[in-house]
Amino acid sequence: MSGVTISSLAPLISIAAALVVLLLVVAFSRGHLTAFLTTLTGLVVTLLITIGGFNMEPHRAMHLLLIDGYANFFTLLFVTSAIVTALFGHSYLQGRRGELEEFYILLVIATLGAIVMAAATHFASFILGLEILSIALYSMVAYPEEEHAPLEAAMKYLVLSAVASTTILFGMAMIYNATGNMQFVSTTSKVAPQDMLYRQVGYVMLFSGLAFKLSLVPFHMWTPDVYQGAPAPVAGYIATVSKTAVFALLFRFALTSDSLQIPVVTFLLAAMAVLSMVLGNILALRQANLKRLLAYSSIAHMGYLIIAVLGIVYLDRSTFPAETALIYLAGYMAMTLTAFGVVSILSSAEGGDDAESIEAYVGLFWRNPVAATALTIALLSLMGMPLTAGFIGKFYLVNISIMSGAWLLLWTLILGSAISVYYYVKVIYAMTLTRDPSELYPHPSSTGVGLAAVSTLGATVIIIGVIPAPLIGAIRALLEQFGM
Numbered sequence: 001m002s003g004v005t006i007s008s009l010a011p012l013i014s015i016a017a018a019l020v021v022l023l024l025v026v027a028f029s030r031g032h033l034t035a036f037l038t039t040l041t042g043l044v045v046t047l048l049i050t051i052g053g054f055n056m057e058p059h060r061a062m063h064l065l066l067i068d069g070y071a072n073f074f075t076l077l078f079v080t081s082a083i084v085t086a087l088f089g090h091s092y093l094q095g096r097r098g099e100l101e102e103f104y105i106l107l108v109i110a111t112l113g114a115i116v117m118a119a120a121t122h123f124a125s126f127i128l129g130l131e132i133l134s135i136a137l138y139s140m141v142a143y144p145e146e147e148h149a150p151l152e153a154a155m156k157y158l159v160l161s162a163v164a165s166t167t168i169l170f171g172m173a174m175i176y177n178a179t180g181n182m183q184f185v186s187t188t189s190k191v192a193p194q195d196m197l198y199r200q201v202g203y204v205m206l207f208s209g210l211a212f213k214l215s216l217v218p219f220h221m222w223t224p225d226v227y228q229g230a231p232a233p234v235a236g237y238i239a240t241v242s243k244t245a246v247f248a249l250l251f252r253f254a255l256t257s258d259s260l261q262i263p264v265v266t267f268l269l270a271a272m273a274v275l276s277m278v279l280g281n282i283l284a285l286r287q288a289n290l291k292r293l294l295a296y297s298s299i300a301h302m303g304y305l306i307i308a309v310l311g312i313v314y315l316d317r318s319t320f321p322a323e324t325a326l327i328y329l330a331g332y333m334a335m336t337l338t339a340f341g342v343v344s345i346l347s348s349a350e351g352g353d354d355a356e357s358i359e360a361y362v363g364l365f366w367r368n369p370v371a372a373t374a375l376t377i378a379l380l381s382l383m384g385m386p387l388t389a390g391f392i393g394k395f396y397l398v399n400i401s402i403m404s405g406a407w408l409l410l411w412t413l414i415l416g417s418a419i420s421v422y423y424y425v426k427v428i429y430a431m432t433l434t435r436d437p438s439e440l441y442p443h444p445s446s447t448g449v450g451l452a453a454v455s456t457l458g459a460t461v462i463i464i465g466v467i468p469a470p471l472i473g474a475i476r477a478l479l480e481q482f483g484m
Contacts (some may be wrong), residue, residue: 008059008067011050011075012115018042019108026101035101036090039108040083047079054478063183064125065116069478073326074118074248077333081241082111084337087453088233088344093143103143110136110237114245121256123172123182126249130168130213133245134161137238141230153229160222164212171205174198184256203259207268213246214302215295217275224287227295232347232354235291236340239298240333247302251309251325260313269306273409276303277416284423291356293423294339297382300416301332307397307409314404319479324396326475331381331389331464338378338457342371345450364431370451372431374458379424381461384417389464 018039025038050072059067086107093100113132120126138161142154176182178199212219227235254260260269280300287293305328311321346355346368355361364372381390394417401410464471 008053008056010053011046011072011079012112012119014046014049015042015079015108015112015115018046019105019112022105022108026105030099030101032090032094032100035104036086039086039104042108043079043083043086043111047076047083050075050079060121064122065119066121067119069480070248070252070322071115071119073475073478074244075115077244077330078111078114078118078241081237081333081337082107084341084453084457085233085237085241087449088236088341089231091450092231092233092344092347103140106136106140107237110140111241114241117245118248118252120249121184121252123176126253127165127169127172129245129249131165133242134165137234137242140234140237141226143231143234149229150231153226156222156229157226160212164209164219166209167205167212168209171202171207171209174202174205176202178202184253200262200264203262203265204268207250207259207265210246210250211272214243214250215299216272216302216306217279217299218272220276220280220299223299224292224295227298228289228291228356232291232340232344232356235294236337236344239294239336239340243298243302244329244333247305247325247329251322254309254312255322260310266310266313269310270406270409273303273306273310274412276300276306277412281416281419281423285419287423288358289356290343290358290361290427291340291354293358293427294336297420297423298336300420301382303416304394304397304413305329305332307401307406307413310406310409311400311404314406315400319476320400320403322479323472323475324393324400326479327396327468327472328393330471330475331393331461334389334457334460334464335378335381338374338454338461339382341450341454341457342375342378345454346371358427358430361427362430362433366434370455374454376428376431377458377461379428381465383421383424387462387465389461389468391465392468 019042021042022035022038026035054069054072056067065071086104089103089107093103110133113129113134113136116125116129116132118129120129138154138158141157142150172182175198178196208219212222215223226238230238259265276299280296280298280303284293284296284300287296305325308321308325308328311318311324315321343355346360346364361372361375364375377388381388384390384394394413397413398410401407401413
């Protein structure tokens with residue numbers, strides 16, 4: 001593995017430069033469209049640079065970051081998701097009161113933090129990336145600032161997230177006290193017998209804090225309130241980029257450290273996975289609010305993903321857990337962004353409430369067939385139906401569960417997926433109903449850009465499900481570069 005080069009850091013440098021340019025543009029010339037176009041340009045340039053660097057050798061940066069195929073894969077996902085969020089955000093914020101340009105600044109800052117997390121190999125870069133992402137999200141959740149619900153959601157997220165970050169920091173301190181090392185490496189042989197308890201408690205605290213960020217049960221209570229209160233594009237960003245960044249960090253940490261060799265840590269993860277898969281789906285059954293339904297759905301999906309993390313323990317020296325996680329996350333991000341994208345483009349552009357009630361989607365197939373079709377594809381994929389990306393992801397999880405002999409996790413996955421069919425189909429059924437036009441919820445005319453974005457995302461979900469081989473091949477090539 002060679003040392004750091006400027007070219008290896010090009011994606012990080014590019015998005016940081018885009019942020020500086022955006023700050024200067026906003027400082028000298030305020031304008032919603034100007035800020036949007038500047039953001040879009042910077043993100044597209046970063047995306048192209050990331051794609052161009054896929055074949056580079058892995059590089060380390062000051063022992064803090066590892067720029068490899070794994071990091072580049074997530075950078076590609078994060079920047080693409082940020083572009084989509086900017087597209088949805090522009091139409092969503094248009095016509096609202098207040099200063100709108102800062103939304104794009106916060107979006108780029110959050111994406112920068114997510115990229116740092118995916119490449120982190122040291123506790124310093126770990127917490128730096130996490131806090132860059134989190135602090136930007138606190139303000140993003142509060143848009144538009146004159147409304148009560150976003151402010152309440154931002155306050156809840158701020159207070160509870162700060163507690164989780166404190167727990168993570170205290171866990172890091174205990175691990176460092178026991179090992180004298182802040183790198184993501186195996187340290188078992190360096191720990192004195194009297195310090196083993198500090199190390200174990202440190203890992204438990206660290207994983208508990210990360211479980212909050214992933215909204216795993218029992219650290220999930222903030223999720224539905226924050227998703228409901230946050231603007232629809234921001235809720236989609238939290239559900240995808242924020243959670244995926246935390247998972248990317250957790251997976252690299254679990255893979256390169258000795259944390260999963262501690263029985264209490266693996267038991268904790270397995271218990272949270274089972275509870276998340278069951279309770280996440282059960283609590284979604286009674287939801288009449290689509291954003292809250294998707295929040296509980298995301299809790300269940302994070303529980304599913306923990307199966308891939310535990311596969312590291314059972315399938316030692318295998319690339320299959322990483323391949324499973326990356327394939328699942330690629331599909332999860334596409335289908336979740338599609339769902340929240342439909343909510344965004346159907347929400348009022350005049351500062352009203354989001355189109356979040358399931359009643360608001362009654363008859364949508366007859367009012368807006370493109371949006372209804374995209375949402376149906378997303379929900380079928382979240383359900384795990386064949387010919388969608390969700391089916392490929394769950395097929396991988398079933399496979400890894402069988403290979404690992406994790407039968408409890410397998411049957412919980414099957415049970416959770418079966419329960420989820422009801423509440424996803426409930427939304428699809430509502431969209432097919434016909435009523436007297438006077439009884440239907442009004443909705444704004446969708447922008448062409450928004451409809452094009454959700455259509456493209458929906459098509460991506462289908463393409464991954466029908467022709468998964470190109471994605472699987474690309475991920476395997478990246479993992480070989482990762483040295484697995």
